[in-house]
Structures are given as C-alpha cells and as structure tokens.
Amino acid sequence: MAAKKPAGLDRRKVVAALLADRGDALVVTGLGSPTYDTYAAGDHDLNFYLWGAMGGAVMAGLGLALAQPKRRVLVITGDGEMLMGIGSLATVACEAPKNLAIAVIDNGHYGETGMQRAHTARGVDLAGIAKAAGFKSATTISTMPAVQAWLPAWQKKAGPVFADIKVAATPAPMRLPLRDGTAIKHRFRSALLGADAIK
Amino acid sequence: MTTDQQTSATVWPDEIYEVLKQAGITQVAYVPDAGHAKLINRCHADKAMRAVSLTTEEEGVAMLAGAWMGGAKGVLLMQSSGVGNCINMLSMIEECRLPLLMIVTMRGVWGEFNPWQVPMGGSTAAALENAGVIVHSVERAEDIRETIHACTALAFNTQRPVAMLIQQRVIGFKNWNK
Numbered sequence: 001m002a003a004k005k006p007a008g009l010d011r012r013k014v015v016a017a018l019l020a021d022r023g024d025a026l027v028v029t030g031l032g033s034p035t036y037d038t039y040a041a042g043d044h045d046l047n048f049y050l051w052g053a054m055g056g057a058v059m060a061g062l063g064l065a066l067a068q069p070k071r072r073v074l075v076i077t078g079d080g081e082m083l084m085g086i087g088s089l090a091t092v093a094c095e096a097p098k099n100l101a102i103a104v105i106d107n108g109h110y111g112e113t114g115m116q117r118a119h120t121a122r123g124v125d126l127a128g129i130a131k132a133a134g135f136k137s138a139t140t141i142s143t144m145p146a147v148q149a150w151l152p153a154w155q156k157k158a159g160p161v162f163a164d165i166k167v168a169a170t171p172a173p174m175r176l177p178l179r180d181g182t183a184i185k186h187r188f189r190s191a192l193l194g195a196d197a198i199k
Numbered sequence: 200m201t202t203d204q205q206t207s208a209t210v211w212p213d214e215i216y217e218v219l220k221q222a223g224i225t226q227v228a229y230v231p232d233a234g235h236a237k238l239i240n241r242c243h244a245d246k247a248m249r250a251v252s253l254t255t256e257e258e259g260v261a262m263l264a265g266a267w268m269g270g271a272k273g274v275l276l277m278q279s280s281g282v283g284n285c286i287n288m289l290s291m292i293e294e295c296r297l298p299l300l301m302i303v304t305m306r307g308v309w310g311e312f313n314p315w316q317v318p319m320g321g322s323t324a325a326a327l328e329n330a331g332v333i334v335h336s337v338e339r340a341e342d343i344r345e346t347i348h349a350c351t352a353l354a355f356n357t358q359r360p361v362a363m364l365i366q367q368r369v370i371g372f373k374n375w376n377k
Contacts, residue, residue, distance in 0.1 A: 028265065048268055053291035056261030060291075063262035066226055066249050067269025085261075087254030095251055181294035185268065193270045 008168030009144060011105050015076060016041040017147050018103055023072065023155065026064055026192065030057035030077025032112040034105050038076055039177035045191035049177050049184055055085030058102055062092050065100040065159075068192070072099050074154055079106040079120040079164075086129065092160050093134035101154035101161040102130075107169045115169060130162040138162040211369070212237035214344040215302065216245075219274055222351045224300075225249060226266045226273030228259030234304030234370040235276045256281035260288040260299065267297050272355060274300045279307060279323040279364075280316060289330040292360045299360035300351055301332070309367035320367075327362050336364040343369070 015037035019027070028048045029035040034057075035049045048064070050057055061075035082089075082104045092100065108121030120126060130138035141147055141163050153161050178184055189197040215238055219227075227242040227250040229235060242250040253259050256277045263273040277285075282303060292299045306313075307320020324334050333353065337346045346363055354361040 026269070048265075050291070052294065053261060053264075053288050055257065056264070056288050056291060059258045059261035060265035060268070062251075063226060063265025063267075063271070063273065064269040065265075066251075067266045067271035085258070088258050088261075090254055091251065091258055095249075181291070182296045185295040185297065188268055189270070192268075197270065 008107070008166060008170075009142070009147070010170075010172075011037050011107065011167040012040055012172050013144065014105060014147055014165055014167055017144070018074070018076065018151070018154070021151070021155070022074070025072040025074050025155070026068060028057055028061045028064065028073065028075045030054075030075070030081035032078055032081070033107075033172065034076045034078050034081070035177065036175045037105060037172065040172070040175040043177060045187050047177070048188050049179070051179050051181070054081055055088070057081055058085055058088040058092060061100055061102065062088070062095060062097060065097040066095070069097075069099055072101070072155060073097075075100070075102045077102070077104055078111070079104055079108060079126065080110045080118050082126060083119055083124070089130050089135070089162070090133045093130070096134075096136075097160055098158045100159045102163070103154065104162075104164045105167055106164050107167050109169045111169070111171060120164075126164040127162060135160050135162045138164075140164045140166065142166040209237065211340045211343040212241065215347050216241045218344065218347045218351060220245070220248075222272065222355065224272050224274050224351075226251065226263060226271055227276065228253055228262050228273060229276035230256050230259075230278070230281050232276070232278035232304045234278070234365060235302070238302075239276065256284040257288040260285050260292060263299055264291050264295065264297050272298070272300075274302060276302050277304075279303055279305045280319045282323045282326055283319050286326065286330050289332065289360065293331045296358050297360075298354040298358045299332070300354040301327075301360070301362040302347070303327075303362055303364045304370055305364055305367045307367075310372040311367070312372070324364060332360040332362050334362050334364060336366060338366045338368055340369050
C-alpha cells in the first residue's frame with residue numbers, strides 16, 4: 001500500500017510547539033502568517049514582528065545574534081520570505097553564528113496574496129540550499145514528533161541551525177499583533193536592554 | 200588623483216575607521232568596492248569589530264536593524280550601484296525609526312569609463328532621499344573626517360538613516376589599462 005501523503009501540519013500548532021519553552025530567546029518573525037502565528041502562540045516583549053521588509057528576517061536575526069551572543073535568536077519566517085532573501089543563507093553560513101536558528105513555516109504558497117504556488121511547492125529544497133551553503137544543521141520536518149525532536153536543536157545546538165517545516169496551506173484565523181514598528185522597537189529594546197535603552 | 204589605487208599615504212579611510220571606532224561601531228556590513236578596500240581591511244583586522252560580507256546590500260540594512268534591536272551599532276559600506284538594492288528594506292528603518300549609517304562610494308559621475316555605472320550613479324542621492332535617508336556628500340578628502348563624524352552623531356543620536364556619499368573625485372578614476 002502506498003503511503004498516504006501527509007495533509008500537512010497545522011501551522012499554529014507548529015509555532016506554538018516551537019515557542020512553548022522559549023526561555024530567554026529573542027524571536028524575529030517574517031511578514032505575513034509567521035508574524036500572526038507567533039503572536040497567536042503568545043505575545044512577548046522579545047518578539048520583533050516584521051510586517052514588511054520582505055527578505056530581511058534572517059539578516060535581522062543575524063545582526064541581533066551578533067549583538068547578543070549569549071542569547072538564543074530564533075527567526076520564524078515563511079517560505080516566500082526566505083526565498084526573497086535566499087542569499088542571506090549564504091551570508092549566515094559564512095558568519096556561522098552559534099546562537100542563530102531559522103525555522104521556515106513552509107506552506108508552499110504565497111498566503112497573503114491569493115495562495116499562488118511558491119518555488120517550494122515546485123521542488124525547491126530550502127534545507128538542501130542551507131546545507132549546501134554550509135549550515136551545520138539543516139533539516140526538513142513534516143511531522144509533529146519531528147517538530148518536538150527539533151526543539152533542543154534550535155534551543156541548544158551550536159548554530160547556525162535551519163529547519164524547513166512543511167505545513168498545510170490552510171489559512172489560520174487572523175491574529176494580528178502590534179504593527180507600529182517604532183512601538184515594537186521600544187518594547188523589544190526596553191525588555192532586552194533596560195529602560196535606559198529608549199531614552 | 201587619476202587612479203583608484205589607494206596608497207599608504209591615503210589617510211581618509213583611516214580617518215573613517217578612527218571615527219567609527221570612537222563611536223563604538225561593532226558591526227560592519229559591506230558589499231566590496233575598491234574605494235572601501237582599505238577601510239574593509241582595517242575593520243576585518245579589528246577584533247572588536249565584526250565585518251560581514253553580504254551577497255546584496257539590502258541584507259546589510261536588515262542586519263543593522265537587528266544589531267540596533269540588540270544594542271549594537273553598525274555601519275553599511277557599499278558602492279553607489281548597491282543603493283538601488285536597498286530601497287524596500289529601508290522601509291524597516293523608517294517604520295521602526297532605527298539608526299542606519301551608510302557610507303557610499305560613488306561611481307558613474309566623475310571621469311567614469313563604464314557607462315553601466317551612470318544610471319545608478321546619477322540617481323543615488325535622489326533614491327536615498329526618496330527613501331527617507333539624510334544624505335551628506337563629500338567632494339574633498341579633507342572634509343571626510345568631519346562629515347563622517349557628523350553623520351555618525353546624527354544617525355545614532357536621533358535614530359535616523361544617514362548616508363555619506365564619497366564622490367568619485369575623492370576616490371579617483373579607475374585605471375582600466377592596468
């Protein structure tokens with residue numbers, strides 16, 4: 001009997017599992033659904049929600065990881081956002097920050113713009129690209145047990161660490177976080193650096 | 200000066216380095232340019248600085264946004280041709296009101312040989328200003344120290360994007376016969 005193709009994971013359950021025990025990690029989210037998923041998992045002062053600047057999530061994560069080498073930094077982004085900044089995987093691999101992890105919530109589609117198919121639904125292998133760029137750890141995940149098994153990797157393993165997590169293309173209910181960028185900045189920096197950081 | 204070969208007597212890259220150092224810059228993101236070669240080398244040699252080579256200039260905009268979120272100061276070095284690559288990413292700088300210090304070496308405007316440099320060189324300042332970046336241009340090497348000092352203060356004290364354009368007249372012509 002041929003194995004039934006998995007229907008795809010629930011993106012909200014995936015992101016909730018990733019963040020259930022986030023400790024003092026700093027989180028950067030790519031625009032669109034990953035930003036909403038992260039908020040739906042529980043708002044947090046140390047979430048840097050991006051609502052634009054497509055292609056920039058991983059590099060924002062790199063700058064943050066280099067600035068805060070003792071903290072874990074997790075970038076949660078979408079497959080379309082990752083593809084737009086695909087060169088940043090090469091830059092991150094060259095810099096090899098030990099404290100940076102990237103989780104792509106990959107639904108194979110551009111969910112914000114009408115569910116057009118993305119390259120990842122047409123055979124492009126993001127984990128393969130990350131591995132070829134030089135990531136120490138790069139994997140494709142398509143089951144919840146594998147998501148659970150990846151938690152110690154993003155939280156503790158010497159980075160950079162990458163996972164492409166295949167999820168269903170089903171839209172999740174709208175959950176919209178703070179979207180004023182300056183307010184997000186002040187909240188994040190005062191939580192991380194203290195009240196003087198926004199003087 | 201009729202060549203882009205910086206000699207050991209060329210002091211302005213050292214002056215820029217000293218100002219950046221004094222300002223506490225720890226992250227240096229760049230896409231290489233001959234005009235920045237000496238400064239890039241000095242930053243790589245400094246253990247307190249992290250010099251990061253990018254695949255495209257917009258990576259540096261996002262990286263330095265992350266740096267500031269984490270409490271670090273950075274600088275982004277590029278050639279004028281790279282400015283066009285940054286435009287949408289600069290929206291993050293304006294929307295989050297983040298500081299961004301850019302140093303842009305100009306091509307396509309003074310004694311240029313390569314016609315492909317002319318379109319972006321001609322629109323560099325306007326493109327930056329349209330994207331909300333404050334632009335200061337230097338035409339003479341002796342003005343560089345004061346200008347980078349002013350740009351650095353403006354960027355980090357007011358949390359605004361500021362670019363210093365180093366005009367091609369300062370850098371010199373590229374020697375195509377070498």
